[in-house]
Amino acid sequence: MSLHTDASPGLQAVPAEAESVPDGAQAHFEQLLAEDSRIEPRDWMPEAYRKTLVRQISQHAHSEIIGMQPEANWITRAPSLKRKSILMAKVQDEAGHGLYLYSAAETLGTPREKMTEDLIAGKARYSSIFNYPTLSWADMGAIGWLVDGAAICNQVPLCRASYGPYGRAMVRVCKEESFHQRQGFEILLELANGTGAQRGMAQDAINRWYAPSLMMFGPPDDDSPNSKQSMAWNIKRFSNDELRSRFVGMIVEQVKVLGLTLPDDSIRFNEDKQQWEHGPLDWNEFKEVLAGRGPCNAQRLARRREAHEDGAWVREAAAAYAAKQAAAQKTEVA
Amino acid sequence: MSSDSATRITPGNALRPEDIVAAGNKAPADVAEYALRLGDDSLILAQRLGWWISRAPELEEDVALGNIALDLLGHARSFLSYAGSASSRTEDDLAYWRREGEFRSAHLFEQPNGDFGRTIARQLVVSFYQYELYTALMSSTDSTLAAIAAKAVKEVDYHRDHSAQWVLRLAGGTEESRRRITRALELTWPYAGELFEDDELAVSLAAAGAAVLPSSLRERFDAGVGAVLSEAELEVPQVPAAPGGGRRGRHSEHLGYLLAEMQVLAREHPGASW
Numbered sequence: 311m312s313l314h315t316d317a318s319p320g321l322q323a324v325p326a327e328a329e330s331v332p333d334g335a336q337a338h339f340e341q342l343l344a345e346d347s348r349i350e351p352r353d354w355m356p357e358a359y360r361k362t363l364v365r366q367i368s369q370h371a372h373s374e375i376i377g378m379q380p381e382a383n384w385i386t387r388a389p390s391l392k393r394k395s396i397l398m399a400k401v402q403d404e405a406g407h408g409l410y411l412y413s414a415a416e417t418l419g420t421p422r423e424k425m426t427e428d429l430i431a432g433k434a435r436y437s438s439i440f441n442y443p444t445l446s447w448a449d450m451g452a453i454g455w456l457v458d459g460a461a462i463c464n465q466v467p468l469c470r471a472s473y474g475p476y477g478r479a480m481v482r483v484c485k486e487e488s489f490h491q492r493q494g495f496e497i498l499l500e501l502a503n504g505t506g507a508q509r510g511m512a513q514d515a516i517n518r519w520y521a522p523s524l525m526m527f528g529p530p531d532d533d534s535p536n537s538k539q540s541m542a543w544n545i546k547r548f549s550n551d552e553l554r555s556r557f558v559g560m561i562v563e564q565v566k567v568l569g570l571t572l573p574d575d576s577i578r579f580n581e582d583k584q585q586w587e588h589g590p591l592d593w594n595e596f597k598e599v600l601a602g603r604g605p606c607n608a609q610r611l612a613r614r615r616e617a618h619e620d621g622a623w624v625r626e627a628a629a630a631y632a633a634k635q636a637a638a639q640k641t642e643v644a
Numbered sequence: 645m646s647s648d649s650a651t652r653i654t655p656g657n658a659l660r661p662e663d664i665v666a667a668g669n670k671a672p673a674d675v676a677e678y679a680l681r682l683g684d685d686s687l688i689l690a691q692r693l694g695w696w697i698s699r700a701p702e703l704e705e706d707v708a709l710g711n712i713a714l715d716l717l718g719h720a721r722s723f724l725s726y727a728g729s730a731s732s733r734t735e736d737d738l739a740y741w742r743r744e745g746e747f748r749s750a751h752l753f754e755q756p757n758g759d760f761g762r763t764i765a766r767q768l769v770v771s772f773y774q775y776e777l778y779t780a781l782m783s784s785t786d787s788t789l790a791a792i793a794a795k796a797v798k799e800v801d802y803h804r805d806h807s808a809q810w811v812l813r814l815a816g817g818t819e820e821s822r823r824r825i826t827r828a829l830e831l832t833w834p835y836a837g838e839l840f841e842d843d844e845l846a847v848s849l850a851a852a853g854a855a856v857l858p859s860s861l862r863e864r865f866d867a868g869v870g871a872v873l874s875e876a877e878l879e880v881p882q883v884p885a886a887p888g889g890g891r892r893g894r895h896s897e898h899l900g901y902l903l904a905e906m907q908v909l910a911r912e913h914p915g916a917s918w
Contacts, residue, residue, distance in 0.1 A: 375703065378697065378698040378706070379698050382697050382698040382699075385694045385695075385697060386691060386694055386695060386905050386906060387905060387906065387908055387909045388909075389740075389909045389910045389913070389916075389918045390736050390740075390910070390917075390918045391661075391687075391717065391720070391721050391724075391735050391736060391739055392661075392721070392918075393918050394690075394694070394717060395714060395717050395718065395721070398694055398697065398710055398713055398714050398717070399710075399714055401697050401698065401710065402697060402706070402707055402710035402711065402714070405697070405698075405703050405706040405707045405710065406707060408703055409703050409704070409707070412703075447909055447918075497918075500917065500918055501918075504916055504917065504918075505913060505915075505916050507913060507916075508913065508916055613698070613699070616699075617698070617699045617700065617701070620699075620701070620759070620760075621700065621701025621702060621705075621760065622701075623818070623820050623821055623824070624701035624702070624705075624760050624814070624821070625701055625702060626817065626818050626820070626821070627813055627814050627817025627818050627820070627821030628813050628817060629817075630816075630817040630818045630821075631812070631813040631816045631817045634816060
């Protein structure tokens with residue numbers, strides 16, 4: 311299956327040369343932002359903008375790739391063939407998202423190889439949520455509903471991100487994510503209407519995934535140093551707390567359909583601020599997981615590294631074969 | 645997923661397991677037993693291949709092996725739904741509630757994934773076998789089997805291409821990859837023979853035009869695989885055939901573990917729906 315990404319081969323990434331700013335380039339960049347237009351790979355852009363994007367897009371790609379693991383954990387044990395098929399397709403979509411996003415990042419001049427090396431060396435970050443274990447089948451539902459749901463709240467505004475290849479990749483990603491969220495909700499709905507054990511499994515999964523999914527929006531606004539600049543660059547459109555509040559408002563209604571509860575008694579709508587509020591989150595835990603001390607950090611990275619290292623001989627074979635074919639073709643032409 | 649995915653279901657050419665159930669055609673007992681063989685082959689291999697997703701040598705290969713696993717699972721669900729119609733059992737009744745000795749898959753499908761070379765060697769044999777099988781089965785007098793085969797053959801054609809392309813790359817890549825694919829083919833080849841063995845059921849169903857006589861596929865299989873191996877400058881392995889017995893429910897040591905993992909959750913919750 312071929313994956314068409316937005317990184318069309320015709321577009322050449324601009325080499326990073328921070329020191330030389332062509333005449334009028336900065337003004338043109340500012341103008342594009344002011345018009346809310348797209349910045350394309352051929353356009354001049356400030357180094358800091360480029361770096362921020364590479365960091366954000368590659369982190370996003372890594373999250374898709376590491377995020378395959380907690381769900382792949384249940385592919386072989388899925389309790390019906392239909393569910394097995396849906397779960398396989400979902401995890402496969404995530405590999406596809408990783409591919410579009412790596413391609414978008416490559417238009418900024420950073421090769422996928424380098425991003426992969428950074429990931430397996432533990433130098434790059436990915437979403438902390440994937441460092442939590444999937445302990446029951448209901449976690450497949452909770453991840454779809456809460457984790458993919460939070461990701462959609464974060465990602466829909468990114469479809470309008472100022473960097474063209476990123477925004478366009480996000481349009482595709484969001485379409486598939488909304489399908490993922492619906493299938494997650496459907497898993498939970500089936501469990502909630504099932505046996506007592508199934509219902510208990512569903513509630514337990516929601517209890518475990520609720521707080522980590524709220525923390526996916528990032529630290530509170532007054533503790534989020536990079537947000538302001540990203541908003542000025544039209545990469546980020548809403549603050550962490552705005553998006554989190556919006557998400558809480560959605561799930562507080564949806565959980566009623568399930569006939570289950572959220573493990574938070576403090577959720578309420580603040581009329582003055584016109585915002586949903588939730589109970590305190592354990593930001594210490596968030597920082598611990600971010601710092602590599604979560605339940606599955608080591609396991610996830612080890613698995614990615616192992617797959618990469620075990621596959622080295624295959625990639626080398628493919629490269630050697632391609633080189634031989636190219637050489638043979640050259641000889642034929644000559 | 646991109647629009648040219650082999651697994652994309654579009655209205656018009658869709659043949660879902662649900663459609664087979666809805667059509668309400670009840671398989672005769674012997675056809676059901678035959679469908680069980682084909683369904684189990686694909687189910688067991690899909691279960692094996694599903695393991696690769698998130699572990700493949702390249703992201704593109706996570707996608708490709710995932711796609712193949714999904715196709716096979718789709719074929720399995722169709723065959724099992726039809727097989728179950730004879731005894732009022734669902735695809736899940738058959739997948740999750742049969743014992744090891746009741747599975748009818750050939751030994752090749754349950755062989756461990758091994759390294760990527762082993763998986764590709766197994767894919768080579770399976771995809772070329774299934775392509776010939778489904779091509780012939782499209783002419784079955786049993787309209788449900790013919791319809792499942794007509795859909796499956798298009799997908800299996802991609803699987804053939806995938807495995808052949810990899811055999812060429814591994815054989816013509818590095819010394820290491822050539823050593824590995826050569827060894828992988830030697831380890832895989834003993835299990836090819838079972839696919840082409842005739843037995844009473846196959847002979848009688850083939851005579852009636854409902855099934856394909858396994859031995860009749862051997863020549864075209866040898867020609868197809870032989871062409872790939874020859875282009876890769878590899879020899880057809882000269883190794884003795886393994887005894888087989890899967891069609892009678894006699895399996896290798898590997899199947900029990902695979903089933904234990906596949907069935908564990910469903911069996912913890914008898915009667916539950918998911």
